[in-house]
Amino acid sequence: MNHLSLIIKREYLTKVRNKSFLVMTILSPLIMIALITVVAYLSQLNNSKERTIAILDDSGKVQQVFENTDNTKYIKLENLTLDNAKTIAAEQDYYGLLHISKFENIERAENGIEFYSDDSPSLSVITEIENKIEKRLTDLNLEQKGANVALIEASRIRIDINQENYTGEKTSKIDSFLKLGFGGVAGYLLFMFIIIYGNMIMRSVIEEKTSRIIEVIISSVKPIQLMLGKIIGTSLAGITQFVIWIILGGVMLTVVSAIFGIDVAAVKTPQQEMLQQAIENPDINMKVQSVMQSFYNLPIANLIIAFILFFICGYLLYSSLYAAIGAAVDNETDTQQFMLPILMPLILAVYVGMFTVIEDPHGTVSTVFSFIPFTSPVVMLMRIPFGVPIWQQILSLALLIGTFMFTVWFAAKIYRVGILMYGKKPSYKELLKWIKY
Amino acid sequence: MDNLLEAHSVSKSFGNFKALNNVSIAVPKGSIFGLLGPNGAGKTTLIRIINQITIPDTGHVLLDGEPLKRHHIQNIGYLPEERGLYKSMKVGEQALYLAQLKGMDKAVAKKRLLDWFERLEIGDWWNKKIQELSKGMAQKIQFVVTVLHEPKLLIFDEPFSGFDPINANIIKDQILRLRDEGATVIFSTHRMESVEELCDHIALIHKSNKVLDGNLNAIKREYKTNTFEIGINAKNPTELQKTLSEKFIVSPAEFKSLNNELKLNIKLSEKETANQLLSYLTTQGELSHFVEVIPSANDIFIQTVKNN
Numbered sequence: 108m109n110h111l112s113l114i115i116k117r118e119y120l121t122k123v124r125n126k127s128f129l130v131m132t133i134l135s136p137l138i139m140i141a142l143i144t145v146v147a148y149l150s151q152l153n154n155s156k157e158r159t160i161a162i163l164d165d166s167g168k169v170q171q172v173f174e175n176t177d178n179t180k181y182i183k184l185e186n187l188t189l190d191n192a193k194t195i196a197a198e199q200d201y202y203g204l205l206h207i208s209k210f211e212n213i214e215r216a217e218n219g220i221e222f223y224s225d226d227s228p229s230l231s232v233i234t235e236i237e238n239k240i241e242k243r244l245t246d247l248n249l250e251q252k253g254a255n256v257a258l259i260e261a262s263r264i265r266i267d268i269n270q271e272n273y274t275g276e277k278t279s280k281i282d283s284f285l286k287l288g289f290g291g292v293a294g295y296l297l298f299m300f301i302i303i304y305g306n307m308i309m310r311s312v313i314e315e316k317t318s319r320i321i322e323v324i325i326s327s328v329k330p331i332q333l334m335l336g337k338i339i340g341t342s343l344a345g346i347t348q349f350v351i352w353i354i355l356g357g358v359m360l361t362v363v364s365a366i367f368g369i370d371v372a373a374v375k376t377p378q379q380e381m382l383q384q385a386i387e388n389p390d391i392n393m394k395v396q397s398v399m400q401s402f403y404n405l406p407i408a409n410l411i412i413a414f415i416l417f418f419i420c421g422y423l424l425y426s427s428l429y430a431a432i433g434a435a436v437d438n439e440t441d442t443q444q445f446m447l448p449i450l451m452p453l454i455l456a457v458y459v460g461m462f463t464v465i466e467d468p469h470g471t472v473s474t475v476f477s478f479i480p481f482t483s484p485v486v487m488l489m490r491i492p493f494g495v496p497i498w499q500q501i502l503s504l505a506l507l508i509g510t511f512m513f514t515v516w517f518a519a520k521i522y523r524v525g526i527l528m529y530g531k532k533p534s535y536k537e538l539l540k541w542i543k544y
Numbered sequence: 545m546d547n548l549l550e551a552h553s554v555s556k557s558f559g560n561f562k563a564l565n566n567v568s569i570a571v572p573k574g575s576i577f578g579l580l581g582p583n584g585a586g587k588t589t590l591i592r593i594i595n596q597i598t599i600p601d602t603g604h605v606l607l608d609g610e611p612l613k614r615h616h617i618q619n620i621g622y623l624p625e626e627r628g629l630y631k632s633m634k635v636g637e638q639a640l641y642l643a644q645l646k647g648m649d650k651a652v653a654k655k656r657l658l659d660w661f662e663r664l665e666i667g668d669w670w671n672k673k674i675q676e677l678s679k680g681m682a683q684k685i686q687f688v689v690t691v692l693h694e695p696k697l698l699i700f701d702e703p704f705s706g707f708d709p710i711n712a713n714i715i716k717d718q719i720l721r722l723r724d725e726g727a728t729v730i731f732s733t734h735r736m737e738s739v740e741e742l743c744d745h746i747a748l749i750h751k752s753n754k755v756l757d758g759n760l761n762a763i764k765r766e767y768k769t770n771t772f773e774i775g776i777n778a779k780n781p782t783e784l785q786k787t788l789s790e791k792f793i794v795s796p797a798e799f800k801s802l803n804n805e806l807k808l809n810i811k812l813s814e815k816e817t818a819n820q821l822l823s824y825l826t827t828q829g830e831l832s833h834f835v836e837v838i839p840s841a842n843d844i845f846i847q848t849v850k851n852n
Contacts, residue, residue, distance in 0.1 A: 113644050121633065319628030323689070326595045326622040327645040329614075527597070 110328045111336050118311070118340025123347060132348050136356040144363055158202040158232070163192040165209045166216070172243045179232075193223060203228055205236060213248045287465060290489035293414050294460045297421055297485055298453060304345040304422075305429035305449075308337055309442065312433030312526070321526045330523040331515070334434075338426045406494060413491050416504055421484025424511045425449065431518035434525035435538060456482035460489040468493035478503050480510035547606075548573045548697055548728040549594065554603035556589055563589040565752040566603070571697075571730060571745070576723055578743035578760070579732040580841075582849055585749045587732050588625065591699055594730075595622050607697065618647045623690040625701035625732075629674045629682055636670035639689050646693040653692065660688045664714065679706050687715055691722060698722060699730045704738060716742065736842035748845065750852050760841070767839040767847070771811040772818060773797045775833030776825055781806045784828050792816075805832055 122128055159180045164170035173181040182201070184192050189206055196204040208219025220240065222228065246256045270282075312334075315321045324333060432445045459476045467473060468490050477487040477495070483503045491500070521538055549571040556564040564586045571577045581587050592598040594605060596612060605612045607619065630638055636657070643653035661667045664684055674682055683706045691698060700719070704712045719742065723729055731743060739746065739760075747757035756763065774797070778784040785806065788794050793811040801807070812821060818836065825831050839847075 110645060113641065117641055121630070125632070315630075318631055319626045320630055322597070322624040322626055323622070323628075323642065323686070324645065325597050326620070326624070327617060327642070527592075 111332050111339075114328065114333060114336025115340040115343070118337050119343050122307070122311075122341060122344035128344070128348070132351050133355070136352050136359060139356060140359045140363055143360070159199070160232075160236075161192065161196045161199075161201050161204045162207070163187060163189065163204065164207045166207050166219075168247060169207050169240055169243050172239045196223065197225075203232075207240075213244055213251060216244055286492035289410065289492045290460070290464065293410075293418075293488040294457065294485040297418055297488060298457050300345060300349075300418075301422055301425045301453060302450075304341055305426050307345070308341045308426050309429040309433035310439065311337060311341065312430050312522075313436065313439060313442075316434070316437065316526060325526065330526065331519040334427070334430050334519055334522050335515075338423065338430060342422065342426070406491070409497075409500075410491055413500060414488060417484045417488050417507070420504065420507045420511050424480065424484070424507065424514055425453070427511070427515045427518040431521040431525070434518075434522040435528075436525075452479075452481035453485070456485035460486050464489045464493075469495075474499075478506060480507045483507055546573045547571060548608060549730070550606045551590070551594070552603050552606070554590065554593060554600045554605065556586075556593065556598065556600050562752050564593075564600070564749075567749065567752075567754045568603075569747045569754065569757060571728060573728055574723065574726065575745050576719070576729045576731055576742050578739045578746040578841075579730055579749070580734075580739065580746055580845060581749035583734075586752045587749055588701065590749065591622070591624075591701060591730070591732060594697075594699065595620060618693060619696045620699065621646075621690045621693065621695040621697070622699045623686060623701060623703055625705075627683075627686050629686065631675040632673060634670070635672050635674065635677070635685055638674065639685060639692070642689045643692050648693050656692055656694075657688065660692065663718075664688065680708060680711055683707060684711065684715075687718070691718075691727075695727065697728050697730065699732075701732045702734070703731070704733070704735065736840065736845060739841045743841075746841070748848055750849050753852075755852050756844070756848050763844060764838055767844050768837070769811055769839075770814065771809055771837040772821060773799065773807075773809055773833065773835045773837050774825060774831070775799070775801055775803075775805045775807050776829045776831050777803060777805045778829035792821075799833065801833060803832065807833070809837065 157178060157180060159182060160173075161182045161184055162170050162173060163184045170181075170183050173183075175181055184195065187195070192204055192206070203222055203224035206219075206221045206223065207216075210216040210219050222233065222236065249256050249259065315324070428449055432442055432449070435445065436442050456476065459472065459482060463470065463472045463476070464486065473486060473490055476482045477490050477499070484507065487495070487500065487503050547570045549569075551567060551569045553566045553568055554564055555562070555566055567586070567590060569577075569579075569590075579587050579590070589598060593600050594612070596614065596617065607616050610616075633641075639657050640650060640653055643657070644650060658667070661670065666681070666684060669677065669681070669685070674685070677685070687703070690700075698719075703715060703719070707715060716738070719729060719731075729742075731739075733739060743760055745758065746760050746763065748755050776784070785794070785808065788808065788810060792813070795809045797807040797809045799807060810821065812818070822831075822834060825834070
């Protein structure tokens with residue numbers, strides 16, 4: 108086993124000292140931060156731009172709901188014809204002109220409401236205006252029909268259903284978001300890790316073949332030792348890189364947001380905003396509390412142990428295949444034909460995870476895919492936050508380890524023959540023959 | 545004489561292709577053993593079997609009388625024909641790594657490496673990367689790495705390819721020195737002049753079969769045809785050639801000489817001796833050249849391969 112540690116050490120050190128590895132390790136978080144900063148800055152710029160909207164309310168019943176905000180200024184025009192108002196709005200370079208005609212019947216008021224602007228206005232502006240008018244007209248309508256609007260507002264009741272399973276554990280909507288987040292991050296991390304570092308292993312096997320050192324090494328150590336050493340050494344280098352990325356990224360993000368005063372958390376997609384609106388309704392204290400509560404509700408110990416085991420086994424399973432491919436070919440361009448069968452189950456796993464697990468974590472499809480060894484690491488990691496019986500986890504892991512041992516044996520066979528084969532572009536048939544050598 | 549290495553009826557097939565068919569060889573201790581054969585004959589497969597890179601289908605190999613086991617790797621130094629080094633690693637670091645893989649202690653390896661580097665006058669290469677070295681320079685490092693752990697058995701596959709004549713000579717001297725210090729050498733090559741120079745035993749493999757093996761001198765004796773190359777300033781050359789042609793099988797000979805004498809190859813039958821021919825020739829003129837024709841390794845190689 109002394110050989111194995113020697114090989115691991117060499118693989119690790121060569122990877123870590125490699126110039127492009129160093130550059131990537133330092134540069135990647137820098138680029139990421141730069142991108143985030145630029146996006147954050149731009150969206151802040153966008154939000155802080157002040158808009159002026161003119162309102163010509165002929166009915167005189169709606170305009171009072173428009174109050175100036177930080178970003179939007181409302182100018183109420185009076186005693187003007189629509190044409191005059193348009194001219195003024197155009198001359199003053201207002202963002203737009205909202206025209207509300209006189210109406211008799213509130214329920215038909217919609218026909219008399221128009222918005223004029225040079226460019227097509229942003230969706231969020233229109234939605235905001237629509238919401239305001241809708242609310243106002245509804246209130247007016249209610250009043251007209253004899254209802255007491257103030258009373259209605261006061262009687263409004265909000266519901267956030269308390270969810271609890273039969274054994275008494277409380278859950279909530281926030282729980283589900285957190286679980287999805289956890290599973291998604293874990294599954295995606297594994298996916299990325301396999302693709303990046305699996306390729307690295309493959310390249311380093313090919314490098315050994317092209318530099319022709321392989322026969323020298325093989326006359327000292329067993330091929331399987333060399334293969335495992337390569338896989339482990341490269342993975343350790345990968346973990347080092349990941350940790351550096353996380354630390355460096357965190358530090359730089361803090362520094363950058365402190366220096367430029369950019370609130371990176373303010374970068375939001377429309378979906379996030381909607382989500383936030385949904386969560387923001389209860390008061391803020393409740394929210395923080397329930398997030399913490401949800402966090403503690405997660406099966407943390409189970410998650411961590413399962414994450415480590417499935418991550419390692421899943422990664423080893425795929426990386427041994429990458430190593431075998433590296434051994435089978437002479438140069439990187441020949442790897443294409445073998446890449447598809449590796450990538451297919453991986454991508455399938457991510458898709459199943461993204462669509463099926465979110466929809467129904469314990470449905471038939473999710474359950475089946477969380478047992479099939481090539482998809483199980485990703486899918487099972489996504490399922491576990493939702494609570495998977497231990498026996499299922501153990502069975503899936505056992506299947507995974509069994510398959511892993513088989514692929515290592517298989518890969519070692521191909522590796523043993525392949526590393527000494529030059530100048531042949533192997534087919535699948537050829538590979539099967541190698542197993543028998 | 546004791547044999548360091550014995551291969552007994554070794555066979556190996558790759559799919560339908562039989563790479564080695566029932567090949568047996570015996571490498572005497574302290575010898576330089578030439579493993580010869582045309583391209584694709586199966587030499588490399590045999591060498592890989594000895595190095596336990598490939599497992600034979602049938603047959604077995606004994607090293608020092610013991611069946612080959614994993615730990616024997618430390619007793620073998622192998623310089624493959626397809627050789628190279630990690631391009632981006634430093635010379636010293638790399639040599640140490642490879643030595644440690646052979647089971648050497650790091651400190652011992654370092655000391656021996658420095659000795660070797662000094663001996664080959666490459667001491668200042670320690671911190672260079674392989675990619676900064678020329679091919680010949682890298683080959684030198686490779687040679688050092690192969691012999692560093694002082695194995696009993698050294699296997700060189702085309703050791704001189706890539707070397708200029710001066711460096712080839714240095715390496716040749718080192719191989720001889722290692723042999724004198726007790727190592728046994730298996731030497732696989734196409735270059736017959738180095739076989740002639742170095743080897744005392746040979747085995748010839750052709751189309752997966754061993755077709756010839758043994759002591760090189762014994763083989764040569766076996767292959768010699770009792771032919772003598774003569775040069776003579778005869779009184780009457782035409783007459784002499786005619787007389788000789790009647791008695792023996794005669795063909796014209798080619799060798800360099802100062803005079804324009806009669807040059808012939810004369811093949812004696814088994815009954816006649818060289819002395820008889822010599823004394824007859826001395827009566828016919830002034831003899832300037834009389835040499836027994838000894839087949840070269842090259843001749844033996846070509847003849848054997850053609851006959852099979």
